[in-house]
Amino acid sequence: NAGVTQTPKFQVLKTGQSMTLQCAQDMNHEYMSWYRQDPGMGLRLIHYSVGAGITDQGEVPNGYNVSRSTTEDFPLRLLSAAPSQTSVYFCASSWESGINYGYTFGSGTRLTVV
Amino acid sequence: GESVGLHLPTLSVQEGDNSIINCAYSNSASDYFIWYKQESGKGPQFIIDIRSNMDKRQGQRVTVLLNKTVKHLSLQIAATQPGDSAVYFCAENGNNNNDMRFGAGTRLTVKP
Numbered sequence: 618n619a620g621v622t623q624t625p626k627f628q629v630l631k632t633g634q635s636m637t638l639q640c641a642q643d644m645n646h647e648y649m650s651w652y653r654q655d656p657g658m659g660l661r662l663i664h665y666s667v668g669a670g671i672t673d674q675g676e677v678p679n680g681y682n683v684s685r686s687t688t689e690d691f692p693l694r695l696l697s698a699a700p701s702q703t704s705v706y707f708c709a710s711s712w713e714s715g716i717n718y719g720y721t722f723g724s725g726t727r728l729t730v731v
Numbered sequence: 732g733e734s735v736g737l738h739l740p741t742l743s744v745q746e747g748d749n750s751i752i753n754c755a756y757s758n759s760a761s762d763y764f765i766w767y768k769q770e771s772g773k774g775p776q777f778i779i780d781i782r783s784n785m786d787k788r789q790g791q792r793v794t795v796l797l798n799k800t801v802k803h804l805s806l807q808i809a810a811t812q813p814g815d816s817a818v819y820f821c822a823e824n825g826n827n828n829n830d831m832r833f834g835a836g837t838r839l840t841v842k843p
Contacts, residue, residue: 621774650830657835658835659820659832659833659834659835659836660775660820660833662830665830675830707774707775709774717763717824719765719777719780720775720777720831721777722774722775722776723774724772724773724774725772725773725774
């Protein structure tokens with residue numbers, strides 16, 4: 618099993634550009650989520666999904682879109698990149714909602730918006 | 732609002748010593764807690780978890796202690812090794828949005 622795979626590992630965007638961060642898991646997990654990690658702060662939830670076709674907002678959803686067309690994939694779209702979105706992004710998955718099970722995290726995407 | 736926090740942002744220990752990393756939580760509704768380890772340039776890695784019906788849980792060289800009376804969680808690492816150098820997060824499930832809440836982390840440095 619590859620676990621949770623995120624691509625790309627690094628990305629530089631100009632303000633206003635859009636892009637998609639990819640996330641795929643091969644563990645047949647129902648729950649998937651996206652976090653951003655900023656210096657000195659804990660992981661903050663952007664969006665999450667409890668199964669294919671179901672998504673919901675987390676703590677910091679503005680400027681991001683998600684979709685979940687398959688169990689395996691959960692891409693995160695930045696609609697119009699802003700410098701405030703410079704961060705490290707992590708995708709995670711779990712058997713259920715995660716509040717009763719631990720998450721498996723990807724290795725992260727380091728995004729810089731200039 | 733309620734939050735998860737860590738008492739110390741950094742901890743430096745000598746190789747071979749035991750390490751103790753602390754975490755305070757304030758949501759009395761939380762009944763599941765996890766410790767994660769994050770090495771530089773990597774994603775968080777699950778270390779150990781504990782449910783509120785337990786006070787202590789042991790893994791390989793790690794022990795988690797839960798004190799519900801004072802809402803305190805700790806991670807003990809026995810015989811700390813250089814490979815233990817990382818940032819350690821605690822997380823609790825007492826959140827409103829179907830998710831765990833993560834602390835900011837404690838950076839553990841192991842001196843040879």
